[in-house]
Amino acid sequence: MDGSDADAAHETTGIGHDENMPRPEVPDMVRRMAAGISHDFNNILMVIKGYADLLANDPEVTDRTRDHLGIVLSATEQAAQLVSRLMAFSRQQVLDRTVCCLNVIVDSVLERHRELPINHVRLDVELDQSLPPLYGDPELIAEAISCIVINAFEAMPTGGTIRVRTALKQAPSPVDGQTGGAFLNVSIRDDGKGIAPAVLDRIFDPYFTTRRTGRGTGLGLAAANGIVLQHRGWIEVESESGRGSIFNIWLPTGESEELRMKTDERNK
Secondary structure, eight states: OOOOOTTOOOEEEESSOOSSSOOOOOOHHHHHHHHHHHHHHHHHHHHHHHHHHHHHTOTTSOHHHHHHHHHHHHHHHHHHHHHHHHHHHHTOOOOOOEEEOHHHHHHHHHHHHTTSOOTTEEEEEEEOTTOOOEEEOHHHHHHHHHHHHHHHHHTOTTOEEEEEEEEEEEOSSOOTTOOOSEEEEEEEEOOSOOOOHHHHTTTTSTTOOSSOTTSSOSOHHHHHHHHHHHTTOEEEEEEOTTSOEEEEEEEEOHHHHHHHHHHHHHHO
16 A cells, blocks of 8 residues: 655544545445445355355265365355455444453454565564553454554565554544543554555545555455444554555543443433
């Protein structure tokens, strides 16, 4: 997703609250359409996967046919991931909320990515061990963080360092509906080429990319943004051409979310 602009100054963009660079909101109609298509497509995938599984376990099926069915099942898994990201973008995911630890989520994501076959990329990780709990869906939050980490890897094809930090910080500019105060923060910084100011405010648009086609689904950052917004958080991006990018994920603490939900329940 990184671009370059030799004359670019330092730029920052956020979702829904950047006064200097307002970003148009995705119309509700588009999100509803994405959610509807995802639901219908998922139902079709379930049928394809179900019958492929049955055939693959049929003792009368030849080894060659079983190999072909394995390819079909692999393709359905990739399609299911695409459906999941469309649902995340549309903010229609069913959240399985629980009290969880942000550091555990981050560490599990990084453990998977340490095995990626990407040369000369180093992970520099510092996790604040005094963080309060998070109240959210750990699998979806992990997916959002993973999408941004993958973006950081891809921003450095010749190598570099990805710096990951967690902390409890005062949010500089909370989104609408938030009252400020302390938020959980995940910072992911890469040494890539940076993002050109002309496209910085579009990086969370679905299928927008400055990279050559054929790499990824084009929904990674859009899905990450949708997941974080659905958790009443937001993502800020700082980028300077030639000096990399910093993605800051802001999430409310578990205590603040439980208080908000109790207040909403009393007001019903």
